[in-house]
Amino acid sequence: MERKKASKKGENGSALIMGGSEEFVGAVTLAGQGALRTGCDIVTIAAPEKVAWIVNRYSPDLITHKISGKTFTLKDAKEMVKHADRFDAVLVGNGITRKADRFCQHFVRKSQKLKVIDADALKSLSFKDFSNSIITPHETELEMMLVNSQKEFLLPKLRKSNAKEKADILQGNLRYFLQNNNVLLLKGATDIIISRNKVAFNRTGNQGMTKAGTGDVLAGLAIGFLAKTKDLFKSAVAAAYINGFVGDALLKKKKGYSFIASDIVEDLAKFQKISKSVTSTEKKKVAKKKVVQKKIAKKTVKKKVAKKKKR
Incomplete structure (x- = not known):
């Protein structure tokens, strides 16, 4: 995404990430760093006070909003609905735990901001609760949400289906959710991204990405892109x-599955350079194909001309 030369701080996206707990401090940190690596100008982490101080110590680039107590409460939710209005987009769920279910329910239902909802924030919600959101469940979280939505009858079909069949089933049976300006990013060996009128499949990734934290980085990428572009579907596709x-x-690079989520964050900075080299390589391949095709076409024409002359 291009930036205006005269742009000021905050004009290229501001994101609020709400999550974290004493058990899961790393989740919000990874999400925050992932968001920053999209080029989003401002990323603020709202977390319980002890967690927020650890985030401050870990990264000087992340701003923190400190919540009193050990976990998010319903009272916090009412305050954060107002606080979220200062930002372009909001991510909820990374490391938040099920202790914050009431917080997540209230915030997701009441906030009209552009949102990414991930991890434990999904587990107590149904598909009717969302608006203006990207949700990022894996298979187990999707199944929990279908049960919450009284759509458990879909589970046997989904378990037997390939990626395309799953996309068709979900797009056909989650119409209310999709029509309410939401996007489903179902994580798996093939990621499936579904909106009201679009479906995309992402096949990048490998078995090494089952590590803890890779989903937090993905959610961070999604919120960073969403804060910048305001486009739910494109942000989900780009993040995946x-x-x-x-x-x-x-x-x-590591010749095996020893890489961890923080390695992904570190190498995101190199992504633009890598992607440019891949793009240029692909362009060269296409150019070579065109040259070969032209040569074949010329030879074919020459043969036809030679045959006519013989006649």
Whole structure:
């Protein structure tokens, strides 16, 4: 995404990430760093006070909003609905735990901001609760949400289906959710991204990305892109592709599955350079194909002319 030369701080996206707990401090940090690596100008982490101080110590680039107590409460939700209005987009769920269910329910239902909802924030919600959101469940979280939405009858079909069949089933049976300006990013061996009228499949990524934290980086990428572009579908597709692409590059670089989520964050900075080299390589391949095709076409024409002369 191009930036205006005269742009000021905050004009290229501001994101609020709400999450974290004493058990899961790293989740919000990874999400925040992923968001920053999209080029988003301002990323603020709202977290319980002890967690927020650890985030401050870990990264000087992340701003923190400190919540009193050990977890998010319903009272916090009412305050954060107002606080979220200062930002372009909001991410909820990374490391938040099920203790914050009431917080997540209230915030997701009441906030009209552009949102990304991930991890534990999804588990107590139904598909009717969302608006203006990208949701990022894996298979188990999707199943929990279908049960919450009284759509468990879809589970046997989904478990037997391939990626395209799953997309058709979900797009056909989640019409209310999709029509309410929402996008589903179903994480898996093939990521499936579904909006009201579009479907995309992402096949970047590998088995090494089952590590803890890779989903937090993905959510961070999604919120960073969303804060900048305000486009739910494109942000989801870009996040899935880039997260997997960098994971694939790390697999080759480390020659195995020893890479971790923070390696992905570190190598995101190199993504633009990598993607440019890949693009230029692909362009060269296309150019070579065109040259070969032209040569074949010329030879074919010459043969036809030669045959006519013989006659």
